[in-house]
Amino acid sequence: MNKATAYHDELGDFFARNADTSPYNAYTDRPAMLQLAGDVSGARILDVGCAAGHYASELLARGAQVVGVDGSATLVRHARVRVNDEAELHVHDLEKPLHFATDASFDGIVCALVIHHIRNRSQLLAELRRVLRPGGWLLVSTTHPTADWRRFGGSYYSHEWSELPVANGTMSIHYQRMPLETFLGELLAAGFVLEQLIEPRPTSDLEEIDASAYDKLHQAPCFLAVKLRRP
Template identity: 70%
Template sequence: MPTSTAYEDELGDHFARHADTSPYNAYVDRPAMLALAGDVDGQRVLDVGCGAGHYATELLSRGAEVVGIDGSATLLAHARRRLGDRAELHRHDVEDPLDFIDDTSFDGVICALMLHHVANRRQLLGELRRVLRPGGWLLASTTHPTADWRHFGGSYFADDWVDLPLAGGQMSIHYQRMTLETFLGELLDAGLRLERFVEPRPVPSLRDVDEAAYHKLHQSPSFVAVRLRRP
């Protein structure tokens, strides 16, 4: 089990580059999450696990005020180069409470492809509910459990920590497998109300960039994404 969720050093640099153009990040998860966010003009949004600042950039362009947190100094350096002084960024391990953030201080929270890296998810989700104003929204995406089942095998209901090789096996990311029941159950147990559930497909522009990836990702699920609201 990890003691930190951070992608540091070479892994952080690889992820920052990869997220720019990866079919999975740039053409599947990011468009789906931004569509779920909808109109964010004038809203204060917390980007949890902000990485290299790709989502924050899009949210800022839509008129949001963005605060980003990440445990990785490497990724935050990329985010600062990308964002300049347009967003407030903090280095923080999300396994620890968000005790530097006031109650009910955000209109929205985005957790893009990061909850499966967190061991103490129930604590984190409780903290995210705390910092949301009543009526505020939370977006979360994670790896599709069917994709993990196809890749790692074994039982669909497995909840083990696994390592997914990257860059031809030179690096890997460490995360916990979750069923849909676990993913949604933990969010609902945190006192959030489900509004939308999607299994994102690639946007049409991927076809012009990588037709093979476009067709593959229309046939095999990669992620799930949800929008929830604090009552």
């Protein structure tokens, strides 16, 4: 992510704290993506947009070797603490080629809630295909198009860049809306094969902690997640 979309400074600190217990991150997207990943023991995984290291930490605990990359130095600092330096982490603008990674050097790639922040998605997807070994998997999650349609209104087919207020409106997240056909179309055009698509629901643990959030996230989708393969 570039300067306009990466979570720098106060926004990075807020996200690092919030992702620990957020109904959206901790109980919906993260469990769904880890379930899609399956058995990662011994696998070398690239965590694209690794943020504060929550996914990297979970993957390490499951026996994976992890390389993480994020455009925010603030978040990478949090990630280093979270993974206790057990993962290789890079501060890197995802709008630029992944010069630190060699061809076919990863068994799997996790790209959680990142793709909608990227402007040059075709370049990033080409780079992900390059560094993924043949037969390797790619996991991608994004905001659900219908959730953005409900939130911002206008046309479902909008590709506009939007500002989502967070932290009681004191900060905002900058990202691009896109319909399902754009999201999937770009992944398929990049040469990946779709294996599974899910609309993640929160885990049952959330019901005991925040029943209203649990009910809300079971009524309408918030995220969309896919598992793809490189042929």
